[in-house]
Amino acid sequence: MLNDERSWKGPGALADTGNETFRRPNPARVHHLLSGGRDSFQVDRDFAQALFDADNTIVSAAHINRDHSTLTARLLVKRGFEQVLDLGCGYAYDWSKPLQRHDPPLLREVLPDATIVHVDIDGIVAGCAQSIMAGASGNPSVLQADIRCMAEILAHPQVAPRFDRDRPIAVLLHEVLPWIEDDQAVASALAVLRQWLPSGSALSITHATNDLSLTPDAQTKLTSLWDEEAVAFRPRTRAAIAALFGDWPLMDPGLVPTAHWHPDHPDARAPEAHSGAFAAVAIKPGPSERSCS
Template sequence: MADEASGPEWPGDHAPSVDLRTDVPHSARMYDYYLGGKDNFPADREAAAKVLEIFPDVAPGARANRRFLGRAVRFAAGLGIRQYLDIGTGIPAAENTHEVAQSVAPDSRVVYVDNDPIVLTHARALLAGTPEGRTAYLDADFRDDERILSAPATAALDFTQPVALLTVALLHFVPDEDGPGDVLERYKAVMPPGSVMIFSHATTDLVDDSEESKAVVRAYTGAGVGLMPRSRDRITEFFTGWDLLDPGVVPVSEWRPDGNPHDSALAVSQAGAFGGVAIKPA
């Protein structure tokens, strides 16, 4: 699909129609279910329930990942970043990127990218930013970097000034054969010095039971959703060429914690993902 929106309203008189495959599980809707959202369907809930039966910590891990996103965006805003390219944004939940960024700097501009039709149906909510800022949405796949970077919606961003690139809980859905690192490098290449990369990725390194981890992957695969957790070393490679900030690549609940009691109570094995933030050097 190639529908996109930018500015405060949809182009034309109404939102584009979409083909919702409610009978097929989708990772974004499963994630919404883990977060306690309501924008999911029986097929999503059935697939997510199978995962939760094997590994109940998926739900608190998803919520920890969401809190990581909020802290990282606040950090980027504190550095003076006023532009955000959020790829794989998912269904609107608490503290979306534009809400966090514009709470710090109302003139922040945010471009969301996702390829789930139900996210498209919620684009009006995503587009409700501050009057001073701008929020846009593009329906596209992470792997289609040329279209994303050249799309009219992305013109909301000025690539002569620093941009925050977000790929949060995304690349574990991109298999090695699709070259996720190579695709990410193409995004990194167009970012000017001073840009920030906010990144998290599922891992099995934090789980002691390897059979349990394999069962989770099989549950996703059996539902038609490819999942490829990667090691900490492999995840760290995604930051190559940029300056990784302290505390480095760590469980998402341990990246610059802000005292949230949920993160404080979360066991490392429950985090389920590593996260990190890096800056592009001059």
């Protein structure tokens, strides 16, 4: 069952919309394009230009978020994590012949011996993940699913049997939650996830925000452009993003503009507005730690 292609489609998976998929800009493809990837269509390129015209920091924000994902994965290696749940995995980046790896590297290239499960609501993204991100190393798995169906995802045969819940699990939720407009649905999904994860697990979130905009209406313009394409885009405040971690303590440097989470990286010199998002990583405390807080 674990390797059965029919099990790719999980709870809330979007139905195949045929050619309609290529007639409208797609959030995953647009983000991939803005961050240096090549998997896009003319409709995505035209829309990306409209977004750039509304707020020219979106390119730096996309690159910063891309770099943050790789840097965070390397941090997880140093902390000994061997299990990763990648929620909203997005498109893989291009193969670099000089480096002999994808650039930036795939999760399984950073954590070659880890158990990795990739989840994305987009069927094309999930299919690309299956063909590019998956492989023999690390026993990876891919599931097309909607993270609002968190309980069903965590119980799915492509997910549950792959994780040893007696050991910590790292979860990546990078620039995924802004695409869910319903605040209560996001809060409920995160509550289910936090409860399911074993003590010592890590939760890494990046989330778009209006709080860092250069002008008051910059994110409003971006949101309006997506609205015109019938795509919900919901930047949230710093306080709303902090609440997604529940009572888990944040690793240093806390909840900060994404570029500033890795102070030794060149991105850290970028102005706050160029991140366009906040980032944090939290570690689930054990029962005794909770009782003492």
